[in-house]
Amino acid sequence: MAQWLIFGLLAAVSASFVTIFTKLGIHHLTPTLATSVRAMIMAVFLVIVSATKGxxxxxxxxxxxxKDFGFLILAGISGALSWLFLNIALKTGKTWQVAPIDKLSVVMTVIVSILIFQEEITLKGIIGVILIAAGSLFVALA
Incomplete structure (x- = not known):
């Protein structure tokens, strides 16, 4: 199995637990505080990992x-907004409906990667993206 696929699957599993653990831990907190606490824990964890690796x-x-640093700043802000909006949605919505809508980011990423990076996509890829979008909407709006 390709290394990118293994790490991609690990990312999906980890992201799933982020959503589940957030839903479990947000009951008595505001979405903003929950997002801040999670971000601080992630920052400490990643600083330790980076320090360990040198x-x-x-x-x-x-x-x-x-320029790279500027894009990383924008990525950090985008990620923080994504988490905050996810936490707000999880606070008031059902996890099984919020998660698929959040995963529409996959569809948006594919579209942007084609437009900005000029990446090519096969017919199978296009069909897959359409199915992801349709599946996300079917589950979320059920």
Whole structure:
């Protein structure tokens, strides 16, 4: 099995638990506080992982590659907004309906990757994206 597929599946499993654990842990908190706590825990965890791997020796590259750093800032803001909106939706909605709508990000990512990165997609890929969109909507609006 290809390495990208293994890590992609691990990401999907991890993301699933994020949604489940958030739903379990958000009962008595505001979505904003829950998102902040989760972000702090993730930051501490990832700093420990980066420190263990010796990644902080590459911090000077942030200055060298300003454009990359700018995009990482935008990615961080987008991720924070995504988590916040997900937490707001989970606070008031049913997990089984919120999760598929959140996964419409897959469809949006494919469309943007075709438009911006000029990535090619096969007919099977197009059909798959349409099925993801339709499936997400069918489940969420059931």
């Amino acid at each position: 990644d902080f020796g590459h911090l000077k590259e942030l200055v060298t590659y300003k």
